[in-house]
Amino acid sequence: MNKKLKSYTTQTYIAYALIAPAALYIILIVAWPLLETIRLSFTNSSLAGEDYVGLENYQKMFSSKKFNGIVTRTFVWMFFSVSLKLIIGLIGAVLLNANLKGRSIFRVLVMPPWVVPIAIGMLGWLWLYNGYFGIIAGVGMRTGILDGPFGFLAYKQSAFISTIIADVWVGTPMVTVFFLAAMQGVPRDLYEAAYCDGASRWDRFFKITLPQITPVIITMSLLSAIWTFNSFEIIWILTEGGPRGSTTTLIIDTYKQALGNYKFGRGAARAVVVMILLMLFAGFYLALLARINKKISHE
Amino acid sequence: MIFILLPFVEMFYASLRPLDHLFRSPYQFYSDDLSFWAYREMWKTVPMLPRYIFNSFFLASVTSIITLLFVIPAAYSYARFKFPFKNSSLYILLAINMFSGAVLLIPLYKVLRTFGLLNTYQAMIVPGVAFLIPTAIWLLKSYFEKIPIDLEEAAFVDGASRVQILRHIIAPLSTPGLVVVGIYAFIGSYAQQFLFAITFNQKKEYMPIPSGLYEFIGYTTVKWNEMMAASLVGIAPVLIIFLFLQKYIVAGLTSGAVKN
Numbered sequence: 001m002n003k004k005l006k007s008y009t010t011q012t013y014i015a016y017a018l019i020a021p022a023a024l025y026i027i028l029i030v031a032w033p034l035l036e037t038i039r040l041s042f043t044n045s046s047l048a049g050e051d052y053v054g055l056e057n058y059q060k061m062f063s064s065k066k067f068n069g070i071v072t073r074t075f076v077w078m079f080f081s082v083s084l085k086l087i088i089g090l091i092g093a094v095l096l097n098a099n100l101k102g103r104s105i106f107r108v109l110v111m112p113p114w115v116v117p118i119a120i121g122m123l124g125w126l127w128l129y130n131g132y133f134g135i136i137a138g139v140g141m142r143t144g145i146l147d148g149p150f151g152f153l154a155y156k157q158s159a160f161i162s163t164i165i166a167d168v169w170v171g172t173p174m175v176t177v178f179f180l181a182a183m184q185g186v187p188r189d190l191y192e193a194a195y196c197d198g199a200s201r202w203d204r205f206f207k208i209t210l211p212q213i214t215p216v217i218i219t220m221s222l223l224s225a226i227w228t229f230n231s232f233e234i235i236w237i238l239t240e241g242g243p244r245g246s247t248t249t250l251i252i253d254t255y256k257q258a259l260g261n262y263k264f265g266r267g268a269a270r271a272v273v274v275m276i277l278l279m280l281f282a283g284f285y286l287a288l289l290a291r292i293n294k295k296i297s298h299e
Numbered sequence: 300m301i302f303i304l305l306p307f308v309e310m311f312y313a314s315l316r317p318l319d320h321l322f323r324s325p326y327q328f329y330s331d332d333l334s335f336w337a338y339r340e341m342w343k344t345v346p347m348l349p350r351y352i353f354n355s356f357f358l359a360s361v362t363s364i365i366t367l368l369f370v371i372p373a374a375y376s377y378a379r380f381k382f383p384f385k386n387s388s389l390y391i392l393l394a395i396n397m398f399s400g401a402v403l404l405i406p407l408y409k410v411l412r413t414f415g416l417l418n419t420y421q422a423m424i425v426p427g428v429a430f431l432i433p434t435a436i437w438l439l440k441s442y443f444e445k446i447p448i449d450l451e452e453a454a455f456v457d458g459a460s461r462v463q464i465l466r467h468i469i470a471p472l473s474t475p476g477l478v479v480v481g482i483y484a485f486i487g488s489y490a491q492q493f494l495f496a497i498t499f500n501q502k503k504e505y506m507p508i509p510s511g512l513y514e515f516i517g518y519t520t521v522k523w524n525e526m527m528a529a530s531l532v533g534i535a536p537v538l539i540i541f542l543f544l545q546k547y548i549v550a551g552l553t554s555g556a557v558k559n
Contacts (some may be wrong), residue, residue, distance in 0.1 A: 015380035029429035
């Protein structure tokens with residue numbers, strides 16, 4: 001009888017058979033294309049056909065000043081966007097975790113940017129950023145900060161900042177929700193003990209909340225870095241990487257090369273760079289996750 | 300809070316105002332003739348609008364159903380069985396999540412072109428499913444794990460077949476989980492349509508609403524009020540579903556990623 005029971009969870013062939021369809025699907029649609037991308041990066045593939053060209057795509061790419069600028073820009077963009085998301089997310093989570101009136105309503109109200117399709121949300125931002133008729137330019141003009149119409153997406157620096165702000169708008173809710181979930185998981189008695197010992201609000205935050213949720217903060221910064229790095233639609237809709245390339249990140253550049261100009265080979269070489277960077281991030285993330293899990297299981 | 304809600308409020312406000320009020324510079328804060336006029340007019344400006352809305356729903360529904368078909372057996376297997384490579388393959392799933400569609404678009408484009416699938420519904424469904432599978436497996440796995448295994452084992456020892464167990468124990472107990480994962484897949488595929496639509500599809504009759512909305516951007520003037528009205532109509536279904544079920548969705552997502 002016991003043997004039969006044991007077989008219930010150890011019949012590996014059934015386990016594999018159940019996973020097989022999903023696994024095959026992923027291999028076909030994700031893993032195989034990844035390999036194909038690598039192969040294409042060594043060719044001059046286009047709509048016309050393809051020939052093997054060796055490292056030419058890579059040599060051209062790395063020797064071009066423009067590409068190096070794009071890489072730097074990607075990281076600057078990412079840095080600002082991720083830091084803002086984390087800071088605003090943390091503040092938001094603290095406020096939502098406090099005993100305020102109507103906090104359950106606010107908890108729901110922070111989420112729309114996360115659920116709404118990005119492409120539609122960005123239409124709203126296009127309108128807000130409109131230089132003549134948009135509300136931001138309007139407030140600027142009425143208060144005298146701007147002395148005339150100002151197209152936020154038309155100038156290099158302001159476009160760069162505007163896309164970051166829109167990206168923060170999309171990404172912050174999720175960060176907030178995860179931080180909030182982590183804060184709610186902090187054991188109550190810790191606070192009660194600290195309260196009895198006369199710890200101030202600040203002390204309680206910095207000495208209890210923050211250390212307790214550090215694992216989540218670290219995971220979220222990595223995850224958010226990955227998502228931000230991958231962010232495509234926001235920039236594409238707002239500026240298509242312009243004006244004059246000032247908002248072109250690696251992802252945008254990859255897309256433009258491959259599917260704007262149909263230079264699949266060159267695009268693939270960029271995609272490979274993206275892949276390698278993502279694998280580094282993913283490696284960090286998984287290593288971190290494994291460590292956190294180990295810690296939890298030790299406790 | 301203002302930062303998060305301002306775009307929505309302004310979108311709604313703009314959708315109520317007549318076009319010539321919107322086209323005043325500097326920005327006018329006040330309009331005296333607010334109306335839902337744009338909500339009627341938009342169907343005339345972009346006559347295909349109902350079709351786009353239908354397409355969006357159709358694509359999202361088909362994508363989530365297919366995702367569920369793949370995910371249910373896999374998630375069950377991960378939740379119940381012990382087998383070699385279980386953990387490493389789960390981590391690989393997580394890693395796949397990190398590759399955005401943008402990296403894989405090039406080969407996918409070529410494949411779809413070879414099979415003559417460009418500009419069809421399938422072109423948007425096939426890649427959509429692949430990117431929903433990993434998270435959906437993680438989510439559903441945690442639901443299955445909450446069903447006590449003792450129930451199944453007791454039935455198994457009593458001689459019930461696996462199929463019977465599936466039908467009489469797992470299916471009824473996991474319905475709420477399936478609903479949440481299904482909704483996650485629906486919202487997810489509704490959101491990701493844009494990228495696949497602009498890349499793999501140029502035919503108007505298959506366009507989903509996120510890309511269809513760009514038709515309001517005409518050559519000379521942009522009918523902002525109608526575009527905002529149509530955007531809100533496009534957002535509404537996801538938002539309503541989400542508001543009703545946000546508790547379950549958030550709990551599911553955060554438990555999957557934070558604690559595990």
